[in-house]
Amino acid sequence: MTSLARRAALIFARTTLFTALVAGALPLSSLAQSSPKTDKVVVAGWSKPITEITNLLVEEDKGFFKARGIELAYVPGAGGGDALRNILSGQADIAFTDPGSFFAALDKGEKLRAIYDIYPQNVFNVVSLKSQNITKPADLKGKRIGVYSLASGTRQNLQVLLHQAGLSESDVTVVVTGLLNFAPLMQGQVDATAATDTGLLMGKQKGLGDVNVMEVKNYVNISSDFFVVREDTYAQKKDALKRFLQAYQDSAEWMMRSPQEAAKLAVKVAIDGQNEAINLEVIKLRNASSVSTTTAQRGLGAFDLAALQKGAQAYKAFGVIQRDIKVSDVVSQDLLPGKK
Structure with a gap:
């Protein structure tokens, strides 16, 4: 086929495609790639927007969640129990909460699942x-x-x-x-x-x-905070939750690599972040609490189920909860970054 013939054939094909689109025979997605899927995810926190959660507060500047197709929102609270109440009432999708509050809610019959170990060290x-x-x-x-x-x-x-x-x-x-x-x-x-x-x-x-x-x-070195969701959220929104956890891990790794930048941004985004030098010390402490021998082997967010089971047993012994909790039934690691 000559060059002129090839050009004529190409023009004909484009004209035919355009005509089909105008006539409704083909969807517009045939002409251009569809835009990436975006899901809104609301995190219920245990606190107001404070320096130690800077990685969750810098979305406008860093865009970690947007890059994973997540529109992030944050609902403040006054303790881990508050965070859980906000997901149970439908005000949020994910609770940033402590193990004691998690166990206490399970003890009362709530259907919950922990999906990411935020701080494996007790702080x-x-x-x-x-x-x-x-x-x-x-x-x-x-x-x-x-x-x-x-x-x-x-x-x-x-x-x-x-x-x-x-x-x-x-x-x-x-x-x-x-x-x-x-x-x-x-x-x-x-x-x-x-x-x-x-x-x-x-x-x-x-x-x-x-x-x-x-x-x-x-005395008891049980993790300080988890991401927790309702069972129905876990079952119905796995794709969005996976992308959220990947984005959170991206943000946590950034704060570990760039604590000085995080401390500087905290001045703008955290209610207690007026002093950049203090911000840096807070961020260093929180970075240290995010890692453990388990995360060194399996990545950020991984649970030490054996240690957590001991913690659940300890909370029962302390009288915080009344019944036995089998943590392998209420903890899932299939949504962690890197999992298929």
Whole structure:
């Protein structure tokens, strides 16, 4: 076929295609590739938008989720129990919650599934001023102890420590102090306060002074936070959830590679992010809590089921839950990045 003939044939083919499209014989998708699928995913957090979750807050600047076809939204909360209530009520798709709240909801019969281990290291503690001479769990008896909220991991992990000394909440006075709960400690409104490693860092930056710290990981090193979904969400939205988890992993890896950039962006996106130097220290702590021997072997988000089962048994022993929980029935790792 001559060059002229080939050009004539091409023009004829294009004209025929155009005519078919106009006539409705062919869909427009035949002429151009369809746009990538986008799904909205709402995350219910345990906190307001704070520095330690900077990787979830920088979507406008970094676009990790958009790149995976996810339109990300964040609903703040006051504790892991709040996060779970928001998914159970349909206000969100995924809860950013702690194991104690997760187990407590399962104990009440809720149909939930954990799909990603956000922080495999326990980051909770109980802090007191040196003057109180509280150095071991038994010393908490009769004391006023602050927690973020009654639906928070601080309360659940306080119960863990109390159990070490054969105590329960009835042996202390629990005081709800809010997220920035070191002011009540410094002002003498409580004798000790349950917090996290990043909370303690912020407290020290604000003049907390010399303190005694009891770290829960020295007693039970159970993961601090999971991504949790309702069973029906897990069954019906697997593709969107997989893309969400891949995007989250992308964002977490970015924060590990570029903590200085994350600290700088936190000034803009986090309500407690005014000081870039403090942001950097918070981000370093949270990066460290995101990794473990399990994640080193199997990637970020992987669960250590044996350790988690011990944790569930411990929570039953502490009285946080009443029934046995088989974690392999309520944890799924098939949606993790890299899984087929």
